[in-house]
Amino acid sequence: MRGNSTIQGRREFYGDESLGSHAEKNWGDIVLRTCHTVGEFRQVLALQKEVWGFDDIDLIPPRLFVVGEKIGGYVLGAYANAANGVTNSTLVAFSFALPGMRDGHPYIHSHMLAVKETHRNTGLGREMKLFQRELAISQGYDLIEWTFDPLEIKNAFFNMEKLGAVVRRYVVNQYGITSSPLQGGLPSDRLIAEWWLRSRRVEETLAFGRRPEIAIVACVGIPGEISRWKAQAETRTRAAEVQRRTRDLLQKHFAEGLSVVGYEREANGDGRFLLGQWSQAAL
Secondary structure: OOOOEEEEEEEOOOOOEOOEEEEEEEEOOEEEEEEOEHHHHHHHHHHHHHHHOOOHHHOOOHHHHHHHHHOOOEEEEEEEOOHHHOOOOEEEEEEEEEEEEEOOEEEEEEEEEEEOHHHOOOOHHHHHHHHHHHHHHHOOOOEEEEEEOOOOHHHHHHHHHHOOOEEEEEEOOOOOOOOOHHHOOOOOOEEEEEEEOOOHHHHHHHHHOOOOOOOOOEEEEEOOOHHHHHHOHHHHHHHHHHHHHHHHHHHHHHHOOOEEEEEEEOOOOOEEEEEEOOOHHHO
């Protein structure tokens, strides 16, 4: 990591600011920090629309960010040109997370992470996740979960190979048909990434840039043309066929007790989910 981070205790403000934990970290000329004001949340709203192209009905409003912070969640913002006291900083990325509970196990649900186009492929997305991990550990959590589209090859590779997440669950049409052009009018199927923050798998992946080896017993391929097929009306039926096949195969493998433990990208742009035996006992 570049720079230093600070995580302070809970604090209370009145007027434009609300109850929340403050955390801050420098990363080059970018400052990553928790957001607390309605003004900051409105900036997040604008970046949501810019990145995903949502209609207003699908946007998360500032008032939910306010509520999220009050119940133990947080919005993390990344501000360019914010170091050394510069005041005209620009929000270039954000993440939004809420506390959750499943089967008696508390965890953080990371609902959104967006990076402005000008700052993609710079490592900022990874740095946001690392900062989120640091904050979650300081709060006593050992698990962060988030959803992602099985058809997004680059995102799947990042989650599995760069962060060390595992996947054991598939949700059909989780958000309904959304207004984002990135979804291409298809059902919003999602995989649930589990990021076990202090596991050997995650620590080795982050430290060495590669996940621990696990025997692979099944694969599910995604054609590299899938994004183009989703974007064009004349090929959207082909994209829907890929989605149905991927859904059927992954659900079948999960029912057999397999987990997604890795991901491969081919030189031609194709992607491939790698499945093997994994359980929480492996932590």
